[in-house]
Amino acid sequence: MISLSRIFRRESRASIKSDDPYIAEWFGLRGGVGGYVDPGRASGIAVAHACIAIVSQNLAAMPLNLYRRADNGGRERATEHPLYAVLHDMANGSMTAFEAREYLNASLMIHGNAFARIEWNGRGQAVALYPLDTANVAVERLPSGRLRYRVSTNGGGTQVLLQEEILHLRYRLARDGVMGLSPVQLARDTFNLALTQQETAGKQAGRSFRPEGALVFPSAIPGDKKDAALDKLRQKIESNSAVSGVMVLDGGADWKSFSFSSKDAEFLDSRKLTNLDICRIWGVPPTVAGITDNATYSNSDQESRALVVRCLAPMAKRLEQAMNAALLTASSRQSLFIEHDLAGLLRGDMKARYESYRIGREWGWLSPNEIRGWENMPEIKDGDEYLSPLNMTVVGDRQTPDNQPEGV
Known part of the structure; x- marks a missing residue:
């Protein structure tokens, strides 16, 4: 009902x-x-x-x-x-x-x-x-949890693809x-x-970027053909003025803008x-x-x-x-x-890169060939060797001035 x-x-x-x-x-x-x-x-x-x-x-x-x-x-x-x-x-x-x-x-x-x-x-x-x-x-989830894809072809048909194919x-x-x-x-x-x-x-x-507004006259425009006179005046103003969308009203005398700059x-x-x-x-x-x-x-x-x-x-x-x-x-x-x-x-500029290469090379974790590879340069002979700083060694291998291990 x-x-x-x-x-x-x-x-x-x-x-x-x-x-x-x-x-x-x-x-x-x-x-x-x-x-x-x-x-x-x-x-x-x-x-x-x-x-x-x-x-x-x-x-x-x-x-x-x-x-x-x-x-x-x-x-x-x-x-x-x-x-x-x-x-x-x-x-x-x-x-x-x-x-x-x-x-x-x-x-x-x-x-x-x-x-x-x-x-x-x-x-x-x-x-x-x-x-x-x-x-x-279009993607569909099957009851098994797997996904299936339906692809619309250019000929108006549909191609079904499995999850392993997408x-x-x-x-x-x-x-x-x-x-x-x-x-x-x-x-x-x-x-x-x-x-x-x-x-x-x-x-x-x-x-x-011309403003819109209304041109208001101080008094009513006389005449029996008021509308025709207003249209003629509007056309004259729009063709000779830098404004668009002008309305002509009788009564008052001021320009009233309709838009913000x-x-x-x-x-x-x-x-x-x-x-x-x-x-x-x-x-x-x-x-x-x-x-x-x-x-x-x-x-x-x-x-x-x-x-x-x-x-x-x-x-x-x-x-x-x-x-x-x-x-x-x-x-x-x-x-x-x-x-x-x-x-x-x-990577930074050339100076920053070369400074980081120097640090890595001197402290023993970079080889010349690794550095040359990052700079797109070919490898050199014996370029896979690593340096070991002379003042760095294992704590237990330190030697005393008498060439004896510490603690002896």
Whole structure:
């Protein structure tokens, strides 16, 4: 039976409350400043694009090597393994390793997820990676706890891939433990504010920053054809004035502005603060992203190191563990592992590097060939020898002036 409230269109509907950032998008709801944020538009903001490019390109340019554990506790590059070439040279037949890794890193930073199809050979070795569009991949959890991926193909069909056939990178695990959360959606209010400010600046620039207002006359305009006279006067003022959107009113005599100037609204300072907030979302130092208002030579160098320690290193560890789990079998992980080489980004200038080499060489934990290898120089003969400082020895081996052990 239809209730009276529905007949008179006074039916009330309960609001939906959820912490899931995607539930509002699904039901078409809007929250905060602007609700759902299009990742494409958000990533097109200048400072957001700079942050994404800095992180994705630096991680893609950083050496990502496949290592084999040595018997002495060290490591050596497994250059003969097919996976080494996939990570270091060519991800597949039409995409370089840099391009594939950059695509996956950017997708991870924008959408919170990145997918790549893995191609295996008959020996259980990964021989190619094919990055996939995040929008074309749906993830399902099977009753056994394993994951299954449905990939939409260009021809309109669907390809089902098992967990072993997909490299799945996640920015931050959602509550379901399957999907990653998008940084853009987690900070959607910040991006909404940035987009709104960008649109406002665009509208003002389209009007050449001319103010809007009303021109008020001291008395009523006489005549039977008042409206025609007002229209003619408005057209004349707009064609010969530096203002736009002018209204002509009778009564009074003053110019009434309808908008605040950028200076009065502190618009420029507000945009700078929003740009800093976007840098904080991905942990990118402001000077690295091109915000140099308070930059000096000293803090610029320190922030470049902070980029590696606080931003690139955690992201690199996230990628390494996901790749080790997806690209290496359980038996292979006992002797092989994937790792980025961050040493090149942490090195200082030539003077600082040579000073650290000198200390390591004199105190006996660096050999000439190790130092030359870091400087991309070839090895030399007898370059694997280590020095031992003359004034340092084991306590029990000290000798007295009479060449007798202490205590005798």
